[in-house]
Amino acid sequence: MYEEQLNDPGAVQVEQRTAPPYESAIERASLVEEMIYEGMRDGVWSYYMSLHPSDRAAVLTELPAGIRRSLAQEMQPETLAGLLDYMEPRISARVLRQFSADALADVLDLTDPATSTEILGRLPGGKRLDTIAAMEASRPVEALLRYEEDSIGRLADVRTPVLSEDTTVPIALDRLRLMGTAAEEMRSLLVVNNYGFLVGSLNPVRLALARPSATVGQIMDRDITSVTTSMDEQVAVQIMSQLRVSELPVVEEDGRLVGLVRAEDAVEVVEDIATEDMYRMAGIGEERITGPLAESVRSRFPWLALNLVTVFLAAAVIGLFESTIARVVALAAFLPVVAGQGGIGGTQTVTLVVRSLATGGLPRGLGLRILRREMILGLIHGLVLGAIIGGIGWVWEGNAILGGVLALAMTGNMVVASVAGAGVPLLLRRLRMDPAVSAAVFVTTFTDVIGFALFLGLATIFIEFLL
Amino acid sequence: MYEEQLNDPGAVQVEQRTAPPYESAIERASLVEEMIYEGMRDGVWSYYMSLHPSDRAAVLTELPAGIRRSLAQEMQPETLAGLLDYMEPRISARVLRQFSADALADVLDLTDPATSTEILGRLPGGKRLDTIAAMEASRPVEALLRYEEDSIGRLADVRTPVLSEDTTVPIALDRLRLMGTAAEEMRSLLVVNNYGFLVGSLNPVRLALARPSATVGQIMDRDITSVTTSMDEQVAVQIMSQLRVSELPVVEEDGRLVGLVRAEDAVEVVEDIATEDMYRMAGIGEERITGPLAESVRSRFPWLALNLVTVFLAAAVIGLFESTIARVVALAAFLPVVAGQGGIGGTQTVTLVVRSLATGGLPRGLGLRILRREMILGLIHGLVLGAIIGGIGWVWEGNAILGGVLALAMTGNMVVASVAGAGVPLLLRRLRMDPAVSAAVFVTTFTDVIGFALFLGLATIFIEFLL
Numbered sequence: 001m002y003e004e005q006l007n008d009p010g011a012v013q014v015e016q017r018t019a020p021p022y023e024s025a026i027e028r029a030s031l032v033e034e035m036i037y038e039g040m041r042d043g044v045w046s047y048y049m050s051l052h053p054s055d056r057a058a059v060l061t062e063l064p065a066g067i068r069r070s071l072a073q074e075m076q077p078e079t080l081a082g083l084l085d086y087m088e089p090r091i092s093a094r095v096l097r098q099f100s101a102d103a104l105a106d107v108l109d110l111t112d113p114a115t116s117t118e119i120l121g122r123l124p125g126g127k128r129l130d131t132i133a134a135m136e137a138s139r140p141v142e143a144l145l146r147y148e149e150d151s152i153g154r155l156a157d158v159r160t161p162v163l164s165e166d167t168t169v170p171i172a173l174d175r176l177r178l179m180g181t182a183a184e185e186m187r188s189l190l191v192v193n194n195y196g197f198l199v200g201s202l203n204p205v206r207l208a209l210a211r212p213s214a215t216v217g218q219i220m221d222r223d224i225t226s227v228t229t230s231m232d233e234q235v236a237v238q239i240m241s242q243l244r245v246s247e248l249p250v251v252e253e254d255g256r257l258v259g260l261v262r263a264e265d266a267v268e269v270v271e272d273i274a275t276e277d278m279y280r281m282a283g284i285g286e287e288r289i290t291g292p293l294a295e296s297v298r299s300r301f302p303w304l305a306l307n308l309v310t311v312f313l314a315a316a317v318i319g320l321f322e323s324t325i326a327r328v329v330a331l332a333a334f335l336p337v338v339a340g341q342g343g344i345g346g347t348q349t350v351t352l353v354v355r356s357l358a359t360g361g362l363p364r365g366l367g368l369r370i371l372r373r374e375m376i377l378g379l380i381h382g383l384v385l386g387a388i389i390g391g392i393g394w395v396w397e398g399n400a401i402l403g404g405v406l407a408l409a410m411t412g413n414m415v416v417a418s419v420a421g422a423g424v425p426l427l428l429r430r431l432r433m434d435p436a437v438s439a440a441v442f443v444t445t446f447t448d449v450i451g452f453a454l455f456l457g458l459a460t461i462f463i464e465f466l467l
Numbered sequence: 468m469y470e471e472q473l474n475d476p477g478a479v480q481v482e483q484r485t486a487p488p489y490e491s492a493i494e495r496a497s498l499v500e501e502m503i504y505e506g507m508r509d510g511v512w513s514y515y516m517s518l519h520p521s522d523r524a525a526v527l528t529e530l531p532a533g534i535r536r537s538l539a540q541e542m543q544p545e546t547l548a549g550l551l552d553y554m555e556p557r558i559s560a561r562v563l564r565q566f567s568a569d570a571l572a573d574v575l576d577l578t579d580p581a582t583s584t585e586i587l588g589r590l591p592g593g594k595r596l597d598t599i600a601a602m603e604a605s606r607p608v609e610a611l612l613r614y615e616e617d618s619i620g621r622l623a624d625v626r627t628p629v630l631s632e633d634t635t636v637p638i639a640l641d642r643l644r645l646m647g648t649a650a651e652e653m654r655s656l657l658v659v660n661n662y663g664f665l666v667g668s669l670n671p672v673r674l675a676l677a678r679p680s681a682t683v684g685q686i687m688d689r690d691i692t693s694v695t696t697s698m699d700e701q702v703a704v705q706i707m708s709q710l711r712v713s714e715l716p717v718v719e720e721d722g723r724l725v726g727l728v729r730a731e732d733a734v735e736v737v738e739d740i741a742t743e744d745m746y747r748m749a750g751i752g753e754e755r756i757t758g759p760l761a762e763s764v765r766s767r768f769p770w771l772a773l774n775l776v777t778v779f780l781a782a783a784v785i786g787l788f789e790s791t792i793a794r795v796v797a798l799a800a801f802l803p804v805v806a807g808q809g810g811i812g813g814t815q816t817v818t819l820v821v822r823s824l825a826t827g828g829l830p831r832g833l834g835l836r837i838l839r840r841e842m843i844l845g846l847i848h849g850l851v852l853g854a855i856i857g858g859i860g861w862v863w864e865g866n867a868i869l870g871g872v873l874a875l876a877m878t879g880n881m882v883v884a885s886v887a888g889a890g891v892p893l894l895l896r897r898l899r900m901d902p903a904v905s906a907a908v909f910v911t912t913f914t915d916v917i918g919f920a921l922f923l924g925l926a927t928i929f930i931e932f933l934l
Binding site for chain 2: 026052054058085086173176177186187204205208209237240241242243244245246262263264265266267268270271274275277278279281282283284287288289290293296297300301303304305307308310311312314315316318319322325326329330332333334335336337339340341343344345347348350351352353355356359362366370373376377380381384385388389392440441444448452
């Protein structure tokens with residue numbers, strides 16, 4: 001009976017996804033590339049247009065820059081506009097940079113203002129102004145561009161329909177009908193008073209079932225949480241996730257309604273922020289693993305170069321103690337032990353602190369408490385690891401004093417690792433900088449330099465017992 | 468005029484959030500703790516119950532374990548059930564572990580099945596079975612527990628209302644009215660055929676505005692994307708984010724409808740997955756930065772201990788070349804240079820690969836291509852850094868051969884760092900293990916051990932020119 005059902009054409013229109021759709025974006029892009037090289041322009045178009053817009057966007061992202069640009073230039077404005085919602089603004093801006101201001105304006109007029117704003121924000125200043133001037137629907141974009149980057153104001157959907165509180169039910173229903181299918185996407189209709197201030201929200205189903213004599217103000221919900229435009233997008237998303245709501249109205253500081261942020265946009269924000277933090281911690285800029293090599297070099301080399309300062313600082317510290325090492329060469333073997341354990345300890349702390357700051361798990365004003373907590377943890381780990389490592393060192397070299405020096409240096413370096421791991425991101429935040437920036441480089445500087453200095457310094461003091 | 472408006476009590480019921488609500492969960496918890504120590508039981512309750520459920524959950528999370536348990540035990544089942552939706556399942560399970568199976572069943576009967584399932588999955592086996600046996604609403608929970616952990620089936624809301632395709636509009640509307648306020652939360656009503664197979668979705672607003680003679684099947688959308696229960700939750704969330712939809716129906720492999728996943732739940736999944744990946748990469752288990760110390764030690768110490776193997780391996784390599792170092796002590800100073808640069812390079816690659824695997828940016832079947840790409844990048848970075856570091860080494864020690872040895876070792880180690888950084892997570896995935904697990908420890912093992920071996924090995928070969 002089930003099989004009959006599955007053969008019914010009405011039933012199998014349901015698209016069932018069992019494999020991720022992006023698995024094949026790269027293969028699809030290769031196919032498009034091949035077809036273009038073989039001159040099959042028509043074949044390319046009929047194949048490309050048969051894809052879902054989100055897949056078209058994924059394929060466009062994976063194509064080499066040259067083909068990507070020529071493909072985009074041949075598209076109708078509405079086709080291209082339909083893809084921009086699904087593409088990374090960084091890639092969209094790169095594709096659209098070659099367009100004339102007029103052509104670009106035609107595309108962006110058909111695009112969601114929040115997406116247009118993100119793209120415009122990545123264009124050079126002159127091009128941006130020319131494009132906005134050429135746009136017909138420039139007002140919402142100009143309004144959004146007033147808000148700071150990474151503020152929730154930038155993400156607001158300003159085209160969300162709004163009802164006035166003294167509208168009657170039949171008139172509100174008529175407005176809903178006029179919107180056509182767009183009305184169906186509304187989860188709640190925002191209600192404002194005569195001054196444009198947000199005063200409540202109304203569920204469209206409640207509206208549809210209400211008695212005709214009521215006004216919107218009488219049946220709306222007055223209990224509504226909103227956020228202000230200047231709020232950091234990450235904080236706003238935290239609130240949305242904590243309250244488990246799917247939409248959050250955005251208002252100006254004075255309470256005037258601006259628009260609505262939706263949970264499905266928040267998913268992307270959360271993902272992007274996490275990626276950015278991870279990359280910054282590891283010393284990576286903006287790149288895609290399947291992107292061009294030059295992009296990857298630009299993204300990673302600056303941090304590798306910065307790390308040169310770190311490693312030569314560490315080298316200089318070892319250089320200071322060359323005469324000690326000359327007398328007890330065995331010390332050299334233990335250098336990576338002290339530094340390496342400190343490095344992992346520091347990485348643990350810095351990762352925990354950076355991530356807790358990002359997800360709201362670490363409120364302001366607790367900096368000193370966290371610093372003390374991590375210091376105690378570093379001491380505990382340092383004492384245990386020091387005992388183990390000191391013991392191994394003792395047995396290995398048959399010298400108890402060497403074991404003691406190792407144990408002391410290890411304990412000290414674990415405390416330093418914890419303090420640096422917690423202190424560096426907390427300090428960066430206090431300086432209003434990104435706590436994640438290059439955490440790996442900064443923290444290993446501390447653990448290497450201080451680890452070597454502690455170990456070799458102690459060894460120099462006790463050198464007579466190590467010979 | 469604005470001020471008048473702001474003083475109007477009708478307008479100011481709108482709660483406007485300008486600061487994150489969680490900023491004060493720790494302070495609130497301290498307040499509760501103090502009141503309890505001073506014996507103000509009534510004060511505690513009236514204060515605690517005045518908070519929003521999401522804030523109550525946050526305060527409960529921050530309280531010391533003892534107070535947390537006694538507070539939970541004194542709550543009415545419905546009050547406690549109202550908090551569980553907002554709490555981390557790990558914390559909820561810890562709070563509820565002390566409850567008898569009957570008491571626990573009372574609470575979970577009032578909780579969302581997806582949340583109950585997550586909590587039950589973290590209880591010891593016997594307790595879990597006893598609790599399910601004592602629950603009245605055990606069927607949806609039992610159904611969800613059949614799906615694997617981290618599969619999207621576990622996250623499905625199975626209580627979502629479903630319409631049959633041959634229901635008429637007036638009857639469907641009646642069903643909607645019977646649901647009361649719950650109906651207002653529906654963004655789409657799922658439609659099934661007589662066999663329980665998902666065949667479409669219907670927007671409630673379209674239903675409310677439809678002519679009475681139509682059936683649900685006639686006005687529904689047949690174009691609907693669903694995912695199967697066994698799909699990894701992360702992949703499902705990727706699809707939701709890529710298609711920009713706020714809900715995704717979940718079906719069995721054969722097409723029978725199970726329930727619905729919502730974007731607001733996905734936000735949490737995305738955030739949790741990113742946190743887990745970051746922590747695993749850095750060698751951290753499950754902990755909160757404001758949690759108890761013992762939890763942090765349990766979370767971090769295993770990785771520190773594992774790293775001992777790494778650092779002593781590196782030490783053994785240096786030990787092999789002790790006679791070389793004894794002859795040219797200056798070599799010791801350059802050890803952290805080669806290893807440190809390799810470590811950062813490896814961290815960059817491993818972070819990029821792990822994150823790309825997690826966000827779907829790296830499809831299967833591309834492993835070798837990525838490995839080759841990273842190897843080329845490692846070679847480019849290695850040649851440039853090798854030239855710089857070799858040059859510095861030459862000037863520093865006044866020995867061109869030393870510079871050459873450094874340059875060669877640096878180039879080689881950067882290639883090794885890239886290959887290990889890309890190869891380790893790709894191999895872990897092929898072995899069906901988590902690619903993020905302890906990436907930092909594994910990759911630094913490679914860069915330390917091979918970096919030291921390359922540098923000291925080359926120095927041993929050219930030792931005559933270094934004296």
